[in-house]
Amino acid sequence: DSGVTQTPKHLITATGQRVTLRCSPRSGDLSVYWYQQSLDQGLQFLIQYYNGEERAKGNILERFSAQQFPDLHSELNLSSLELGDSALYFCASSFRGNEQFFGPGTRLTVL
Amino acid sequence: EDQVTQSPEALRLQEGESSSLNCSYTVSGLRGLFWYRQDPGKGPEFLFTLYSAGEEKEKERLKATLTKKESFLHITAPKPEDSATYLCAVQGAAGTASKLTFGTGTRLQVTL
Numbered sequence: 721d722s723g724v725t726q727t728p729k730h731l732i733t734a735t736g737q738r739v740t741l742r743c744s745p746r747s748g749d750l751s752v753y754w755y756q757q758s759l760d761q762g763l764q765f766l767i768q769y770y771n772g773e774e775r776a777k778g779n780i781l782e783r784f785s786a787q788q789f790p791d792l793h794s795e796l797n798l799s800s801l802e803l804g805d806s807a808l809y810f811c812a813s814s815f816r817g818n819e820q821f822f823g824p825g826t827r828l829t830v831l
Numbered sequence: 832e833d834q835v836t837q838s839p840e841a842l843r844l845q846e847g848e849s850s851s852l853n854c855s856y857t858v859s860g861l862r863g864l865f866w867y868r869q870d871p872g873k874g875p876e877f878l879f880t881l882y883s884a885g886e887e888k889e890k891e892r893l894k895a896t897l898t899k900k901e902s903f904l905h906i907t908a909p910k911p912e913d914s915a916t917y918l919c920a921v922q923g924a925a926g927t928a929s930k931l932t933f934g935t936g937t938r939l940q941v942t943l
Contacts, residue, residue, distance in 0.1 A: 824873060
């Protein structure tokens, strides 16, 4: 158990819908990262937050957004969902920005 | 742009048959090279961090080494429970971001 929690574990929704994925980092970690893992592309970095502020963006679509709250939990919002958004979404956290510890993931299926 | 290439894509070993997984990388200033283990449908599990060429880390049957261009994950006398996908990732020194760039992994199967 890494200490990072993610909810929900599974999410099934339809195209065009909007969903919110939630992540709680390990106790004491200030950085939260979101990654997408699909079968054909491996793990891709989406976005990083540090202590409530956006620190870096990867290839995150404009339909996706995230935020980190004062209690350091983070939410990833995915809107206007398409079939191709089906993937595993992982959250990771770190203290000093080196080792990242991953949560169990949210499996998103868009029908 | 940071890049990571892992080989082989898949590896099948018999129990006790040692081997090595390769991770080649290009990065503008290496802050760290990371190895993770991932079981199907689970999150990556942190194994090692290597920071500079010549560094080695060991954990049970696994040993990671680092050169200026590549890293190896040596598996000595593997057991079936070592079956998993092994992921390599790099963290570059550019800017303040500490994102990881991952390879696509080596899928290891260890049979009796």
